[in-house]
Structures are given as structure tokens and as C-alpha cells.
Amino acid sequence: MHPFEQHHLDLTRRRFFTSCASGLSAALGSAALASLLPKPLHAASAAPLASPLLNHAPRAKRVIYMHMEGAPSQIDLYDYKPQLRARYDQDLPDSIRMGQRLTGMTSGQARFPIAPSIFKFTRYQNNADGAWLSELLPHTGAMAKHLCIVRSMHTEAINHEPGITFFQTGNQQPGRPSFGAWASYGLGSANANLPTFVVMITQGIGNMQALSARFWGSGFLPSEHQGCKLRSSGDPVLYLEDPPGVTRADRRAWLDLVGELNEKEAARTLDPELRARIAQAEMAYRMQASVPELTDFSDEDERTLELYGPDVKKPGTFAASCLLARRLAERGVRFIQLYMRGWDQHGNLPGELKSQCDAVDRPQAALLEDLERRGLLDETIVIWSGEFGRTCYSQGTLTKDNYGRDHHPRCFSLWMAGGGVRPGIVFGETDDYSYNITKDPVSVHDLHATLLHLLGFDHQRLSYRHQGRDFRLTDVFGEVRRELIA
Numbered sequence: 001m002h003p004f005e006q007h008h009l010d011l012t013r014r015r016f017f018t019s020c021a022s023g024l025s026a027a028l029g030s031a032a033l034a035s036l037l038p039k040p041l042h043a044a045s046a047a048p049l050a051s052p053l054l055n056h057a058p059r060a061k062r063v064i065y066m067h068m069e070g071a072p073s074q075i076d077l078y079d080y081k082p083q084l085r086a087r088y089d090q091d092l093p094d095s096i097r098m099g100q101r102l103t104g105m106t107s108g109q110a111r112f113p114i115a116p117s118i119f120k121f122t123r124y125q126n127n128a129d130g131a132w133l134s135e136l137l138p139h140t141g142a143m144a145k146h147l148c149i150v151r152s153m154h155t156e157a158i159n160h161e162p163g164i165t166f167f168q169t170g171n172q173q174p175g176r177p178s179f180g181a182w183a184s185y186g187l188g189s190a191n192a193n194l195p196t197f198v199v200m201i202t203q204g205i206g207n208m209q210a211l212s213a214r215f216w217g218s219g220f221l222p223s224e225h226q227g228c229k230l231r232s233s234g235d236p237v238l239y240l241e242d243p244p245g246v247t248r249a250d251r252r253a254w255l256d257l258v259g260e261l262n263e264k265e266a267a268r269t270l271d272p273e274l275r276a277r278i279a280q281a282e283m284a285y286r287m288q289a290s291v292p293e294l295t296d297f298s299d300e301d302e303r304t305l306e307l308y309g310p311d312v313k314k315p316g317t318f319a320a321s322c323l324l325a326r327r328l329a330e331r332g333v334r335f336i337q338l339y340m341r342g343w344d345q346h347g348n349l350p351g352e353l354k355s356q357c358d359a360v361d362r363p364q365a366a367l368l369e370d371l372e373r374r375g376l377l378d379e380t381i382v383i384w385s386g387e388f389g390r391t392c393y394s395q396g397t398l399t400k401d402n403y404g405r406d407h408h409p410r411c412f413s414l415w416m417a418g419g420g421v422r423p424g425i426v427f428g429e430t431d432d433y434s435y436n437i438t439k440d441p442v443s444v445h446d447l448h449a450t451l452l453h454l455l456g457f458d459h460q461r462l463s464y465r466h467q468g469r470d471f472r473l474t475d476v477f478g479e480v481r482r483e484l485i486a
Helices: 003-010 013-020 023-027 029-033 082-087 138-142 160-169 179-187 248-269 272-294 302-308 318-330 349-373 444-454
Strands: 062-068 121-124 131-134 148-154 197-202 228-230 335-340 380-385 412-417 425-427 437-439 463-466 469-472
Touching (some): 062 160, 062 179, 062 318, 062 349, 131 138, 138 349, 148 444, 160 179, 179 197, 179 335, 197 318, 248 272, 302 318, 318 335, 318 349, 335 349, 349 380, 380 444
Parallel strands (some): 062 335, 062 380, 148 425, 197 228
Antiparallel strands (some): 121 131, 148 412
């Protein structure tokens, strides 16, 4: 087609409304966020280079990413600072703060009083470095031999929305593909009946930050790579059931007719989104059978259910999501994202943090143990993180047993396990105030580059051309941190 003819086609009313309308995708709801039909090049295979986009033999086949939305306090969970008890209620020295930008919530405070953690810490000697973990995480501590705890993470953002966006997409500005979408794009499908990227959300305790669907969006990547959210009540996926009076045969005939029309329109306009819709509709049709089987825990033995704790039978709990994550992993889903809301503790941190940890500690430890005993941990990267950390000084009133903490991007902690991650280590160090990094800083871009490396990608080569530029998850930054790799 001549360029002028193509330009004229792009400007027609029909083309405009076709590209703007949600069409069949809206009719199928969340199921339309599923993957394209698996292509031969992306078919499940024992060969290490099954995907043509892989640059080297992968250490991991999938990711389970647990994002603690709101930013857990590293100083109360992973970054043990017992010396702060002698500095209780003293002002944070200017030599430590060094003029750091503050949020509007504490920038007007007259003082920045040091608030030591009130929680006890235990050193778990089955970890090579003797990792110190809070008493709030005893089950997680018991799995310390598997954990790679990074205490020297840092980020650019100081507020939640840009912070989560940066952690999920590698950029603070909306519009870029999420990490899960990049993984879906690079790895392809390993199960024709389930999406490559699945998202689950648990409502936590306390202050809830907004969760935008763009956090698991595909950005400028083809729309089949965006995450498919599983709901915690009703049908796991909207419109999973056929409407009353519509049989399975009726649905099949309807999809065939609509697919034929879309094929004709795709041949006429060369619009790739039309073929994506066809594949999404077919995936949704297959998910009508695969998703009910996935979410039915009746085939799990009592030992497994007991491992995850009593909440595992309650849909929407973090325990139920962790068990679903394992079931998705063994069914070949490439990227599984669990959001746990409620970690934004500006006040009443001790009470809220304890409740949050009670909800996640046992299930996340059970997930690691369950993956290990099924032979899945070595090929699955498990990561636990928030979007930034929290301050060592108190926001608002400070008492011996109650305090709050503001946002802190300069240093925070996360952990990883499995999938080629170096087990049983603590990496990076912070100063006596858990305020500045003193050794081995790790940026968000470094983390993304390292995780992509474990999945078999050179982060500088996994790119997608958009608007005349080759984009990548790490933008023009990032370094593979080989110290974190086994």
C-alpha cells in the first residue's frame, strides 16, 4: 500500500472507532487480557532456547512476584539496627539526612525523632550470613537457607504511584509495559489454556493505596501480554459462565462467526489488534474449562492445605493466592503477580505491621516449601518487595510502643529465592540508621536486569520498537548483579 493510502486509511472514521472501541475484548471482560494462542516458536519445550528471543540458557522458567503495596518497613523486618535503641527520640542528624527530599507529610515536622523498632530479631544460622529477621516473620525466617536478602535496594521515587510504576515498568511515567508483560513477550506461552501473566490482589489491613490496572498493563507491547486479573469473589474471571440459554455449541458458533469477520477485517486493514482479539476470544473460551479446575482446591491433600494455614480456604486471602500461585506455576504460567495491600503505615505501625505479617508470613514460607518439595523452586524465581522503604524517624507522635514511618527511597530491603538466585545470603549494607547505603547498592534497573538474565535474556537486547525507538524494561540503565546469582 502506498504511504498516502495508508495515511488516508488511518484517518477514516471506521478505523478511528475500530481502534478506540473495546469490542469483543470488553464483552469477554478480564478474560480478554489473556495470552495469544501459543505459537510454535513459543511452545513448551525441554530445549533451553525454546523462545527465539532468549539470549542464553535460562536458569528459571517463570516468576512469582509478591508486591507488598505501600512499602513495608525494612527497619522493622529485615534491617536489624539494635544500636538505635540508645538513640530513642534523638533527632536524625543532618549529616545522615544530607538534605534529602521529604514528602509533604513530614517536611513540616519540627523534629525528626529516631524511632527504634520495638520488635525482637532472631538470627537464623541456617543462613550462610546468619540473617537477622524480625519476630514478626518466624515462618519466613525458617526458610532463610533459601533467601537472598538484599538490604541495599534504592529507588528514584518517593511517593507510591510513581514508586510502584517505576518498580513494575522501569519508569516513573505511566505507559510503559510492566515486567510481567515483558516476561510474557519474551518467554511466550507454555500452556494453551491459561494466560502467560496472571495477577491476584489481597486486601490488607490499614491504609490502602490505589492499584491501577496499568501496573500489570502491556503498554505499547501487543495487548495479549497484559496481565489477567483473577477475582477473589464470584467467577475468578468475568463472563466465565455462558449466559442463560446459551449452550457451549452456541458460544462456539458465535466465536467462529466473529472470528471470521475479524479475520476479513484484519486482512483488509492489517491491524494486529484484530488478530489479538481472535486469539483472546479463543483463550477465553478455553479458560471456561481451565480456570474452574485451577481454582478448585479439592484435589489438594490436607498436609498441603495445613501448610498454608487456615486462611487458605478463604478466597481472596494471601494464603489462597499463594496456593493458587503454586498451582499456576505447575501449569506453566510464566509470570504470577500477587499484590498485598495495606503496608502504608504512617501511624500505628506496630499494630498494623503485626497484622500484615500475620497474613503473609506463613503462606509465603509455605509457598517456598511447596515449590521445593514439588521440584519447582529451582526453576521459579520468587521475589518479595515493596516500592520503597520507610524512615528510621517517626512521623507524628512517638511513644515507646507506637510510631509511624514516612516513605524512604534511599534504602530498603527485599528478598528473592529459587530460579538461579544465590541462596542463604544477605547482600548490601546500610548505615546505623538504616537511612543510607554503605555497601553494594542495587537499583531497580539492576534488579530487573538480573531477573531478566535469570530468565535467559540480555536486558539490553530484549527490546521492542515503538515510535521509532527501541524500548526495553531497563531503559538505558541497569547492570546484572552476578553477586546475587548462584
